[in-house]
Amino acid sequence: MREIMTGQDIGTTIDFRGQGPYEARHPWPIETSVSSGSSVVLIHNAKEGDRTSCTTLFMEVYPPGAAFIRGEGVTPEVCEDAAWVKYQRVLNCADGSGSHKWEARGYRNGAGFCCRCGTFGSQIFAGEQLDHFCRVCGTGTTYHCDTDKAAGTTTFLCEEHYKTP
């Protein structure tokens, strides 16, 4: 059994706020980093007609092969189980090609989602693949984009030309 700690590689203990140290019970890869905490969720009570708040714990893991997985729940165990289930879906997603089936879903920064398992990845797409080219030099880029809502146009700048237009 490995332990995990906030913001650290798996191998130590994760500290959910107010919950004390928690030892991970799933065999996360050693390269995985994790962060955790609690967030207050407002629950609308239809019967009473008012709002009550309830604290939910969350755990965010960054394992190899997936940019980001979040699990939520009332206990650290539930959070980890939720994240683990998602991670298994990520690992078992590939159709033998060893990769996800990415789609940009409107993201312009090169990030994408897998349309099979739903995992989120950053730096999936190059500018060329998204048809985003620097308006100065014509190089494919996702570095910076400007949207002119009035004109309905979007233009892109590479890192070099964003810094020195």
Ligand SMILES: [Zn+2]
């Ligand atoms: Zn996938």
Ligand SMILES: [Zn+2]
């Ligand atoms: Zn450029």
